Amino acid sequence: MSQMCPSCSHDNPDTAHSCSVCGTAMRGLLGENTLLGNRYKVTSVLGCGAMGAVYLADDQRLKGRRCAVKENRLDPSASPDVQSQSRDQFLAEASVLARLDHPGLPKVSDYFIEEGREYLVMDYVEGxxxxxxxxxxxxxxxxxxxxxxxxxxxxxxxxxxxxxxxxxxxxxxxxxxxxxxxxxxxxxxxxxxxxxxxxxxxxxxxxxxxxxxxxxxxxxxxxxxxxxxxxxxxxxxxxxxxxxxxxxxxxxxxxxxxxxxxxxxxxxxxxxxxxxxxxxxxxxxxxxxxxxxxxxxxxxxxxxxxxxxxxxxxxxxxxxxxxxxxxxxxPMLFGLLALLFVLILGGAAFFLLSDRTGSLPPQQANAAFDPEPTPTEFVPQSLSDAPTGTPTLTPEATEEPTQEPTTEPEETPTDPPTPTPLTSPTATGTAVGVQSGTIPASTLAGTIAYPVFSGNNYDLYFGQADGSGTTLFRKGASQPAFSIDGSRIAFHSWRLDSWGLMTMDLTASDGYLVARFVEDQLPTWSSDGTEIIFFSRREGDRKSRLMKVGSTQIGSNGIVLGEGEYPAVGATGRMAFRGWGATGSGIKTATTNLNDIQSVTNSNDDTAPMLSPAGDRIVFMSRRQGNWDVFIANADGSEAQPLAETEFEEGLPTWSPDGRAIAFVTNRDGGEWGVWAMTPDGNDQQKLFDMEGSPDGFVGASRDASRGWAEERISWKN
Known part of the structure; x- marks a missing residue:
């Protein structure tokens, strides 16, 4: 037996008191893959409240149909009158909805009682x-x-x-x-x-x-x-x-x-x-x-x-x-009496509802039980289903965004198990193992793309690895990834007119909005350049899922590969990613179809993996020792060790195209951020250029899309 977490839908043992992934208190919900009514296979939690829950389920009789299944759970400690009223209300709702037929209303398709709990099945409204x-x-x-x-x-x-x-x-x-x-x-x-x-x-x-x-x-x-x-x-x-x-x-x-x-x-x-x-x-x-x-x-x-x-x-x-x-x-007496009544009820409501988790107001999804934020559009489709016509977006290198959010979010997103965001790093301590510039000049060549948070949004810059200068590539963008051949770039667009993931040919001004949800992030190219793999929290349960789309498809919904975060495909075609949920904790490698999964590390503190061009080694960032450090390991997980081990913040490592150097960002220079490089053994550490600001920030768009620098990236091309 098992039970799903009301916040992240992770399946936990029936005896668990809190979620092993996000720490949320368990509520005795159904387990993942529970079959209700011998027909509806529960896949995730859409919402949960004091009197029940709403689940997303697959209809096993009508293949491909997804349903919202609303559960009415009676409080065993409630009085018989309250329990009776709860049953009557739930049945009344079912009866009302069952006889309605209007395009603007959800359609009820089933009602049943199973193991003492009532269930109402209705259309799941995609969107x-x-x-x-x-x-x-x-x-x-x-x-x-x-x-x-x-x-x-x-x-x-x-x-x-x-x-x-x-x-x-x-x-x-x-x-x-x-x-x-x-x-x-x-x-x-x-x-x-x-x-x-x-x-x-x-x-x-x-x-x-x-x-x-x-x-x-x-x-x-x-x-x-x-x-x-x-x-x-x-x-x-x-x-x-x-x-x-x-x-x-x-x-x-x-x-x-x-x-x-x-x-x-x-x-x-x-x-x-x-x-x-x-x-x-x-x-x-x-x-x-x-x-x-x-x-x-x-x-x-x-x-x-x-x-x-x-x-x-x-x-x-x-x-x-x-x-x-x-x-x-x-009228005034009417109002004062009403206000007095509301104040009395308000105290009762606070007592009854004070066990809710989180401080953002929960959203609604075909239910009355205060679910977590609902999903944006999510309809799996094959790559061939999406349009492949002429691109219609025309981003420019220095184009101003149509509109940018001007306020910071009210809270720092804290949903585990994502890496803890870095906030206001302090410049203390002394860098160790630093030697000066013996990395070959031929290696320190090409362009490094990196993000800078401007105060209310991200901007994407290009810096020359030889230190000859930096330029603004695009405002309202971050999470860059050059294609293996260096001719194209993928990135996350934060612009209100083009939220999602974009790909561009570096010699042209036209781009493709290949994934249109703000929760879609960290794109990476397949080795042949035909596909983009990314991860997203767009679904209503906010699970982290790896997905893929065609690299020139406009607005495709994509194909779900499985659970995971921070994908990065290497030159050999194999993918590194951060495990999440069913794929476990730590750094993993797999094919781009998420087959042949191999563990590199098992620590939940590890993220941002990058395979070497030869595919035999992997670099990543980790907070195992308190602050963020750059680590390296063999692709089989052996010989894992820190490289840039200082008391400063170091992270977002990436390989030079020839595999002879590793670039990373750090604030070791008096608290000022810059892009540095070192050899794969951690020696010859040197600054390549200063950054225009910190890579850390939160865009006020979605707590499931902007979680600070630990979900950012830099990328290096010839």
Whole structure:
């Protein structure tokens, strides 16, 4: 028996209390490859919460179909009433979804009970949710796209709100519950707070696990009043969602607005690109009281479809006092009672949810259990399936990026088992074993590509190995890899207009965006130059997987080889990589199809491997002794030893094309970073040139794509 980690999906023994890979506390989840219902083979964890989990599974009956399997796990310590309510809610959700048929809604295909646990099987929506899109872009989204998505959501809401005999209210619309599929179509997911609205009973029973997300929840959704949620509640949530998507700022919750209406900044003051018409639509949808909003999804759709012909006056709800309620209930008293109730529930919610791991808000994937960030598009395909036409991207050597993120991420990514990022290295100690320049001049020739972090992004430079100068090759790029013949380069592009992996001919300005996900990284060329091997955390479980694409294919999804990180193919055609998950810890070698895997080291502190041109030796960086050092070993793992053993930081080693020298980066020169070289026995260490800055930094795009210098690279060509 086994159980998967709720964070990284690594399969652990059933007796484990924490994950052997990332250290996350176990939650008693299903084991990898568990077969549910004699049909659904569980492959990874999409999300996990206090009341259940959501798994990604392969349908064994319909080959090639992937499903999201939602599990309802009852708390054995809960009262019988709570357990009964949980069962009723889960069955209600299944029943609601099973009878719906709309292109903007996920389709339920199965429901069953196995070993005391309930399971709901639904379509797995390939793509990413809009919360992940915001995190990835780190900027407001385009108005035209947001308006189109809102129109699609309203179409689905109109369908839900007009169900007979009882309309369906979603009650939890937010960016994380809007998933964008591979055709740019929105799917409204997570019906965990769904309510069946009986117009004849204003006190309709609401089966819920929570109150929704405060930034998007309307006032009437909180208890403490004689009001009830209806279609206008979803209108408010959609307006708040549009506000967030277009400003990149979550709106204040409705109780803050009730106490101070001016706390809601008009969206165009946050993002001047927002049109007057769209601002009006957002603010009207976000009216504090239901009567101030659009009264139906169809009415809001009509407002979106209308052309702007006259000046539009923003709704008074932004700055004016709320309108008088229809009942004898004072609006202020209504709000204060609601606020008091929320504060009480807030304490309970904090107690119930305080065991969640991580500090970034979890994302949603067809579920109500707060999964980890959802995957961007992931559809395996053969190399022949992708286009091979004329490239359309035209990067220039000194071209400015279209837009670069201007803020640092709020936290340093810490997801194990990736190498610990280097931050603010200190220049102390004295270099050892340093001799001066007896490496042959013929060896110290050619070009070395290296990354420099500019403060909010990476830039890619070329330096001459003979020390004759450095030049900027491309802004918004890093992780360089020259092809074996030195005629082409692959790199990670951080530009908002071309996120992913690119290949370029060094004699041309055209490039190929061969992998289009920001989580795709560290490309390396096959020995014949026809394929690019890389690793990615693009999947929803955020496992590190080795993948490959054609070197001139545009936007291919690629083929998964297996688990691993930091691939580097040598001149002999064999690949070195860092083991991860199923491939174990340490440095490994294998074929480029991930066959014939051989262990070189077994330490989780080793990374950045590079095979010598002859394939008989391998260099890598390791923090076995505290700081980062450069190590060398025979390809069979024997005679592993440090080379540049100092008290400084040394790493990112690469071989000279003739195999007679090793280049690496270090801050040993008074804390200033530079590219140095040495012989394979560690002697004759000498500086080749100064770098323009540190190779260490974090791009505010994705915590699964930017993890500091230990996931960077330098590359040397003739």
């Amino acid at each position: 990413e949710d809009l919360d992940s899109r915001l995190l990835r872009t780190n900027a407001p989204l385009e108005e035209a796209s947001v308006v189109d998505w809102a129109d699609q959501v309203l179409d689905a809401l109109s369908y839900l709100h007009n169900q007979q005999p009882m309309p369906i209210i979603h009650r939890d619309i937010k960016p994380a519950n809007l998933r964008l599929d591979t055709r740019n179509r929105i799917k409204l997911v997570d019906f965990g707070l769904v309510k069946l609205f009986d117009a004849n009973n204003p006190h309709t029973k609401v089966e819920l696990r929570g109150l929704g997300t405060p930034a998007y929840a309307p006032l009437e959704q909180f208890a403490g009043s004689d009001s009830h949620t209806d279609a206008r509640s979803d209108i408010y949530a959609l307006g708040a969602t549009m506000y967030h998507l277009l400003t990149h700022v979550a709106p204040p919750n409705v109780h803050e607005r009730l106490l101070d209406p001016k706390v809601l900044t008009p969206p165009s003051e946050v993002n001047p690109k927002i049109s007057e018409k769209v601002q009006h639509i957002i603010l009207k949808a976000m009216g504090i009281h239901p009567t101030e909003r659009y009264q139906s999804a169809d009415e809001m759709r009509k407002a979106i479809a209308e052309k702007s012909s006259t000046a539009i006056v923003a709704p008074a709800a932004v700055a004016a006092k709320p309108a008088k309620a229809k009942s004898g209930f004072s």
